Each structure stands twice: as C-alpha cells, then as structure tokens.
Amino acid sequence: MREKYNEKLEKILCAVQKPARYTGNELNSVHKEKTADTVSFAFAFPDLYEIGMSHLGMKILYHMLNERPDTVCERVFAPWTDMEKLMQDNDIPLLTLESHTPVREFDIVGFTLQYEMSYSNVINMLALSRIPLRARERGDSDPFVCVGGPCAYNCEPLADIIDFAVLGEGEEVNGELIDAYKEWRAEETPTRESYLEKIARIEGVYVPSFYDVEYNADNTVRSITPNRDCAPTKIRKRIIGDLDSVFFPEKLIVPFMDIVHDRIMLEIFRGCIRGCRFCQAGYIYRPVREKSVDRLCEIAANSIAATGYEEMSISSLSTSDYTRLGELVDGLLDITEEKRINLSLPSLRVDNFSMELMEKVQKVKKSGLTFAPEAGTQRLRDVINKNVREEDLVRTAGIAFGGGYNHIKLYFMIGLPTETYDDVAGINDLARKVVDVYYTLPKEQRKRGVSITVSTSSFVPKPFTPFQWEPQDRMETLVDKQKFLKEKITTKTISYNWHQSEVSFLEAVFAKGDRRLGEVLISAYKNGCKFDGWNEYFSYEKWMAAFKENNIDPEFYAYRKIPYDEVLPWEHIDVGVTKKFLIKEHEKAMKGVTTPSCREKCAGCGAASFERGVCFE
Amino acid sequence: MSKYRIKFSKTGMGKFISHLDLLRAFNRTVTRAGLPVRYTQGFNPHQIMTFALPLSVGTESVTEFVDIDFEDGTDFDEILNGLNENFPQDLHAVSVSEPVYKAKDIFAAEYNVSIGADFGEYGKKVSDFFAQNEYMILKKSKKGEKEVNLMDFIYEAELLKESADRVDMRLVLAAGGEKNIKPDLVLGSLESSLKPLKFNSVYVCRTNIFCKIQEKVENFC
Numbered sequence: 001m002r003e004k005y006n007e008k009l010e011k012i013l014c015a016v017q018k019p020a021r022y023t024g025n026e027l028n029s030v031h032k033e034k035t036a037d038t039v040s041f042a043f044a045f046p047d048l049y050e051i052g053m054s055h056l057g058m059k060i061l062y063h064m065l066n067e068r069p070d071t072v073c074e075r076v077f078a079p080w081t082d083m084e085k086l087m088q089d090n091d092i093p094l095l096t097l098e099s100h101t102p103v104r105e106f107d108i109v110g111f112t113l114q115y116e117m118s119y120s121n122v123i124n125m126l127a128l129s130r131i132p133l134r135a136r137e138r139g140d141s142d143p144f145v146c147v148g149g150p151c152a153y154n155c156e157p158l159a160d161i162i163d164f165a166v167l168g169e170g171e172e173v174n175g176e177l178i179d180a181y182k183e184w185r186a187e188e189t190p191t192r193e194s195y196l197e198k199i200a201r202i203e204g205v206y207v208p209s210f211y212d213v214e215y216n217a218d219n220t221v222r223s224i225t226p227n228r229d230c231a232p233t234k235i236r237k238r239i240i241g242d243l244d245s246v247f248f249p250e251k252l253i254v255p256f257m258d259i260v261h262d263r264i265m266l267e268i269f270r271g272c273i274r275g276c277r278f279c280q281a282g283y284i285y286r287p288v289r290e291k292s293v294d295r296l297c298e299i300a301a302n303s304i305a306a307t308g309y310e311e312m313s314i315s316s317l318s319t320s321d322y323t324r325l326g327e328l329v330d331g332l333l334d335i336t337e338e339k340r341i342n343l344s345l346p347s348l349r350v351d352n353f354s355m356e357l358m359e360k361v362q363k364v365k366k367s368g369l370t371f372a373p374e375a376g377t378q379r380l381r382d383v384i385n386k387n388v389r390e391e392d393l394v395r396t397a398g399i400a401f402g403g404g405y406n407h408i409k410l411y412f413m414i415g416l417p418t419e420t421y422d423d424v425a426g427i428n429d430l431a432r433k434v435v436d437v438y439y440t441l442p443k444e445q446r447k448r449g450v451s452i453t454v455s456t457s458s459f460v461p462k463p464f465t466p467f468q469w470e471p472q473d474r475m476e477t478l479v480d481k482q483k484f485l486k487e488k489i490t491t492k493t494i495s496y497n498w499h500q501s502e503v504s505f506l507e508a509v510f511a512k513g514d515r516r517l518g519e520v521l522i523s524a525y526k527n528g529c530k531f532d533g534w535n536e537y538f539s540y541e542k543w544m545a546a547f548k549e550n551n552i553d554p555e556f557y558a559y560r561k562i563p564y565d566e567v568l569p570w571e572h573i574d575v576g577v578t579k580k581f582l583i584k585e586h587e588k589a590m591k592g593v594t595t596p597s598c599r600e601k602c603a604g605c606g607a608a609s610f611e612r613g614v615c616f617e
Numbered sequence: 618m619s620k621y622r623i624k625f626s627k628t629g630m631g632k633f634i635s636h637l638d639l640l641r642a643f644n645r646t647v648t649r650a651g652l653p654v655r656y657t658q659g660f661n662p663h664q665i666m667t668f669a670l671p672l673s674v675g676t677e678s679v680t681e682f683v684d685i686d687f688e689d690g691t692d693f694d695e696i697l698n699g700l701n702e703n704f705p706q707d708l709h710a711v712s713v714s715e716p717v718y719k720a721k722d723i724f725a726a727e728y729n730v731s732i733g734a735d736f737g738e739y740g741k742k743v744s745d746f747f748a749q750n751e752y753m754i755l756k757k758s759k760k761g762e763k764e765v766n767l768m769d770f771i772y773e774a775e776l777l778k779e780s781a782d783r784v785d786m787r788l789v790l791a792a793g794g795e796k797n798i799k800p801d802l803v804l805g806s807l808e809s810s811l812k813p814l815k816f817n818s819v820y821v822c823r824t825n826i827f828c829k830i831q832e833k834v835e836n837f838c
Binding site for chain 2: 007010011013014018019020023024025026027254256257258305306307308309310339340
C-alpha cells in the first residue's frame with residue numbers, strides 16, 4: 001500500500017510548488033513502524049505546512065506521543081490547492097508526512113483548532129482523507145476524529161463532525177486517551193460508542209454526541225443535557241500543574257523550507273495575569289504557571305544543540321510579565337551569544353519595557369518593535385482593561401527611538417464595545433504622539449527616517465471572555481470606521497493596514513456558534529470554501545450561500561446582544577473562570593472600571609480551583 | 618588553507634530540497650556538529666559557504682560540491698564525520714579535500730536518466746531526437762525568454778538500456794555560469810517531441826561535474 005503511494009507521490013511532487021511541504025524526512029522527524037500493537041495518531045494542522053510547523057503545541061504533542069513506544073504519531077497538513085488538484089487527478093488520498101500513509105488508516109486523527117477560519121480546511125482534509133464528514137456516518141474501519149486547541153473550548157460548530165474534543169493542555173490527557181484506546185481495543189466487542197463512553201469519563205474529554213441540545217422558538221439554546229451516565233454535566237478543561245517537570249521536546253523538527261516561525265520557541269509560562277477583556281487567551285489558559293529560569297536555560301541549551309537553529313524566541317502571552325525576566329535573559333544570552341544565536345523577545349508590554357532589557361537583546365540583532373495599545377483613548381483602554389497608559393507608550397517610544405529603532409508597529413482593535421468615533425480618532429492621535437516623540441529627540445540621537453505602522457483588527461467577541469455577551473459591530477460600521485481612520489491619518493510617516501471585515505464577521509459567527517453550524521460548514525466545503533485565512537481563496541459569497549442553503553442567519557450569532565441569563569452554546573464547558581466573574585467584569589467594563597492583574601490583587605476569577613500557579617504565589 | 622571542499626550526495630526525498638533550503642540545512646548541520654566554521658565579518662555574520670553548481674529541485678545527485686571555510690588545520694575526517702553524524706536523512710558527505718579547480722571552470726554535468734513510459738515504437742525516436750542537429754526551444758533566463766538550439770547544450774546522449782516501458786540514458790549537458798541547461802528542460806522537450814506519448818515517471822540523478830582547464834576536460838574536484 002505504502003509503496004504504491006510513494007511512487008505516485010514522487011511523481012506529483014515534481015510538479016508542485018514547494019514540494020518540501022509534503023516530503024517529511026526533516027531532521028528530528030520521527031519514523032516508526034505502525035504495527036498491530038501500536039496506537040497510531042495522525043496529528044493534523046488545518047493549514048499549510050509552513051504555518052502548522054510554526055506551532056509550538058503541535059511540536060510538543062508530536063514528540064510526546066512518539067516518546068511512547070506503543071504510539072506512532074505522524075503529521076499531516078492541508079495541501080495547497082496545486083497539490084490538492086494533483087492528488088485528486090492521480091487518485092491519491094491525504095497522506096501523512098512521515099510514512100506517506102493514508103490518514104484514514106490511522107486510529108485517531110486529531111486536528112488542532114487555532115483559529116475559526118481553519119474550519120473549512122478541517123472539513124476539506126477529512127474529505128481528502130476519504131473519512132466520512134459526520135461522526136454518525138463513520139464506521140468501524142474509520143478513525144476517531146478529535147480536536148484540541150483554543151477553538152476546541154467552543155467547538156460546537158464542529159460538534160456533529162468530530163467524535164470528541166480535548167479541552168485544555170494536552171500533555172497528560174493525550175496519553176490517557178492512548179491508554180484507553182489500548183484497553184478498549186483489547187475488549188471482547190469494542191464498538192465506536194464504547195470507546196467514546198470510556199473516554200467521556202476522562203477529565204477534559206468532551207464527546208458532543210453524548211449531549212442533547214434543545215432550542216427555544218427564538219433560536220436561542222434552551223438546554224444542554226447529557227444523554228448518558230458517563231457524560232459529566234460540565235466538562236472541565238485540563239491543565240498541567242508543574243511546567244518544570246512536564247515533557248518538553250528538545251529535539252525539535254528542523255524543517256528544510258522556510259516556515260513562518262523558523263526558530264526555537266522557548267515557552268516561559270502559560271496563561272496571562274492581565275485579563276484584557278477582549279482576549280480569550282487571557283481567560284482560557286488561566287492560571288498563570290511559569291517555568292523556572294534553570295529549567296528554561298537547560299531547555300534552551302539542549303534545543304540549540306539538537307537543532308542548530310540560529311534564532312531563539314521567547315514565547316508567552318506577555319513576555320515582560322515573567323517574574324524573573326532579567327535573570328532569564330542574562331542566562332539565555334550566556335548561551336546564545338557564544339553560539340551567535342539571535343534572541344528575540346516578542347510580546348513586551350509598554351508599561352514595563354526597560355532600556356536595560358532592550359540593550360541586552362540589541363547586543364545580538366536589532367529587530368523591529370511592536371506594541372499593542374489596542375485602543376486609541378484611555379477611556380476605551382479602561383473599558384477593555386488594557387492597563388497601558390499613554391505616558392507608558394510615549395516613554396517606551398522615547399527609549400526605542402533613542403536606542404536606534406526607527407520603526408514601530410502599533411496594533412489596535414476597532415469595533416470594541418462602547419467605542420465611539422472619538423476613540424477611533426484617538427488611534428491617529430496616539431500614533432501622532434509617537435511620531436512627535438521621535439522629533440523631540442536631538443538629531444544625533446535618532447536614526448534617520450521614522451515610520452510608524454498602525455494596524456487595526458476588528459473586535460471579535462469570544463466565548464469565555466467578559467465580552468461574550470457583546471454584539472460585534474456590523475460590517476458596514478467597521479468599514480466606515482476604517483475609512484474614517486484612514487482619512488484621519490494624513491502624514492506619510494504613519495501607514496495604516498486593516499483586516500477584512502467579512503472575515504472578522506465569520507470569525508464571530510463560528511467563535512460563538514452552536515452545533516447547527518456544522519451543516520453550514522459542510523455546505524461551505526461543498527461550495528469550495530478552503531484556506532479562508534488566505535485572501536486569494538476567501539469567498540464571502542460562497543459562505544453566505546452556505547448559510548442560505550441551511551436556512552441559518554449568521555447575524556443571529558454575531559450581532560445579537562445576549563442577556564446574562566441566556567443559555568450559551570458553550571454553557572457546559574468549564575474553563576475554570578466562572579460565569580459570575582465574567583458578568584462582574586462585563587459590568588465593570590461598561591462602567592470603565594479596570595481590574596488589576598493577578599499579581600497585584602486576586603480578582604477571584606475561579607481559576608484558583610486548579611490549585612496551581614499564580615493563585616498560590 | 619581554510620577552504621575545504623566537500624563532496625556530498627542528495628538523494629531520495631532530499632531531491633526536493635531547494636537550493637536555499639539546502640544552504641540552511643548545511644548551516645544548521647555545521648552548527649550542530651560544532652565544527653570550527655568561519656563567519657563573514659559585519660553586522661549579520663554568516664558561515665562562509667559556497668555551492669559549486671546549483672541542482673534543480675526534483676533531481677537527485679551523487680556528486681555535489683560545497684566549499685566551506687573552517688579554521689586552519691581542521692582535520693578532513695573531523696569534518697566528514699561531523700557532517701555525517703548530523704546531517705538530516707537524504708544528505709551524505711562522500712569526501713573532504715582541498716579544492717583543486719574553481720567553480721567558474723565548470724562547463725558540463727553528467728546525468729543518469731530513467732524514463733518510464735509505454736514506449737512501444739517510440740523507443741527508437743528517443744535516439745532520433747538526440748541525433749538532430751537543431752531543435753529550437755524557448756529558454757528562460759534572467760533577461761527573459763530567448764529562442765536557442767537545444768542541441769548546442771547537449772554534449773553527449775547515450776542510450777544505456779531500452780525496453781517497452783523504460784528508457785535509461787546518460788546525458789552530458791552544458792552547466793556552469795556561461796552556458797547552462799536544466800535536465801528538466803531537455804526531457805520536457807523530448808517528451809513534447811514524442812507526443813502523444815506521456816512519461817509516467819522521470820528519474821534524474823547528477824553523476825558527475827566536469828570542468829575545462831586549458832581545453833582539457835577534468836572531473837571537478
């Protein structure tokens with residue numbers, strides 16, 4: 001079987017762009033024999049190789065599963081359209097990278113859901129694998145299809161498509177799923193249902209078909225009820241208690257081709273102490289847990305030795321919130337400078353950005369600086385709880401320009417709850433102030449040619465945030481605000497880019513969607529939707545046709561202000577943060593009252609129930 | 618002496634590694650091996666490394682050359698073993714030596730070619746194709762497309778084996794800075810001249826690189 005595909009594959013690889021996307025065989029990739037005793041897991045990333053290979057979570061779980069002698073984990077990515085066409089013309093199903101085995105021959109196929117706009121690729125990849133699209137259509141010879149990652153917390157739009165979802169951090173629970181699979185396979189009469197019943201008892205595992213959803217006449221959810229004993233009323237996410245002792249791969253795969261983040265990613269902590277009210281990551285990954293400086297230096301040194309990478313980047317939601325950052329950077333520079341490795345520190349906050357830190361990193365290589373004030377006025381920044389003040393940004397810009405930087409990127413959001421046109425104009429005002437900082441410096445202290453890039457994304461209300469009840473701005477309004485800002489920006493020093501509002505609208509629909517959207521996804525796939533994150537493939541018309549075919553009004557999901565007492569489609573999912581807390585935060589937002597970070601004062605969000613991390617520092 | 622010439626092979630799936638990706642793979646292999654490589658001066662230092670002749674994606678090779686600068690006195694075996702212990706699958710160092718010829722003296726490369734197709738009667742036409750004096754094609758270069766005589770770029774074409782479904786050949790083609798042709802272009806022209814015959818599979822492997830020194834042909838080394 002395998003040989004057959006190898007030859008066919010080789011032939012078509014000569015005709016595609018960037019064949020290295022499909023060849024596998026990279027350094028540190030793991031090649032193991034699938035046998036009757038092993039459990040095989042196809043780890044699927046629903047986007048291109050160069051995107052998926054940049055994702056740290058995949059690397060962790062891939063190597064972790066392959067550490068087990070009883071498990072074979074192989075990777076699969078979405079083929080680009082040229083490859084897809086050749087696969088179809090030559091009757092080749094979707095194959096894994098390592099052994100070029102059909103995905104369908106694996107025991108479990110796991111998709112990581114990083115963004116809503118990859119859902120069409122999930123469906124397309126199932127179809128290319130020749131796996132029945134709906135869970136209920138799958139039989140004994142089909143794999144189990146599961147999902148994980150941030151979008152899995154509300155994976156209701158995929159509820160009829162997947163067999164199960166894994167909520168939270170996967171290092172422990174994935175192993176438990178493999179153990180359960182082996183036990184189940186050894187049973188006298190293993191059925192698909194009996195495996196699902198077995199794993200539904202594992203904390204963090206969600207089997208959508210074990211829950212009945214009823215709706216009210218106005219289309220809102222009436223109830224979500226487990227339909228068997230093994231299914232808990234609430235499914236609680238999993239976290240790793242001790243990040244120092246948990247598995248972390250050091251022999252990372254080193255791709256041949258240039259990928260988006262082609263470097264060592266050093267994860268310094270999980271979670272975020274800040275609680276920006278629009279940010280889902282700030283809530284679903286609570287509580288904050290750090291790795292120690294010693295462990296991080298150990299990982300860094302071993303990763304460099306095993307990969308030969310020339311660059312290492314610190315990875316977290318907010319680098320400057322690491323409690324011993326100075327010490328960490330010193331320790332890392334000791335390792336990296338000698339080996340000519342470029343160390344980068346993304347996700348710095350403007351309120352605690354220091355000259356000292358910047359100089360340290362600058363010793364190696366100067367890269368651009370990006371800051372995210374998120375909103376143009378202090379009023380709106382208070383609403384969203386982005387505790388950054390204008391003077392912080394001005395001070396930071398001064399440090400940066402004085403230190404030889406001449407380009408700063410500023411990220412904002414438009415369409416935030418309570419936003420007025422004054423707030424939008426404030427984006428331009430703030431960018432102007434940053435430009436002014438540059439010109440107040442004496443000429444000999446600044447590098448020639450200042451440029452500021454302002455980028456706005458459109459606010460997308462997300463589940464498990466205080467803004468989950470908020471409507472999104474209508475597309476016309478977003479476009480109008482973008483136009484308004486574009487006209488406000490009159491200097492050539494500031495350049496402005498913005499996001500397509502149709503994409504943001506669909507993100508809101510699927511982020512907050514319920515399981516009735518599953519059929520829309522299938523229709524969209526049939527209409528040819530794929531690679532929606534790519535401008536050249538995104539087709540709003542095809543999506544709208546898919547909604548229409550299923551008699552579903554997408555605006556219902558994105559534009560409705562939801563009352564607190566309404567049953568949310570994700571009501572049965574427990575991320576640790578309580579609804580009570582989210583309501584309190586929402587009320588404070590409407591009053592423009594901020595909430596201090598976890599380290600300043602515990603706000604009682606509920607994550608302390610995990611009994612770990614920052615809650616107990 | 619600090620320049621070392623490494624002969625290496627790039628086979629199997631390795632044929633899909635592009636030139637730029639290959640350079641990166643070498644950089645990282647040298648780093649992992651901890652070999653005493655020399656870096657360029659300046660703000661963005663990089664390892665001093667030059668490949669003799671680019672290889673098209675999809676073509677295997679058992680005779681590739683790269684020159685790398687190492688600290689004076691680095692042992693040949695240390696380099697050879699360091700690379701082979703740290704290479705990704707599909708790359709293999711064959712030998713390390715002092716460079717003899719210059720890359721600019723390269724003028725030709727030899728390829729082994731194996732074409733799978735339902736040749737039937739067409740097998741003979743393959744030899745006929747290479748026996749022509751003139752076969753005009755459009756050749757792309759940096760300056761744009763130009764019509765050239767393909768036969769001027771083919772120095773030798775030897776039929777090694779012929780059967781109903783496979784033709785094996787040895788080709789010596791123009792290569793190097795002055796005059797160069799990719800084997801894909803030659804085989805693509807062959808295929809279109811044999812229409813409606815379609816190739817089912819094409820396997821190409823570079824087996825030698827030649828340079829010309831005072832009109833004498835030498836194996837590049």
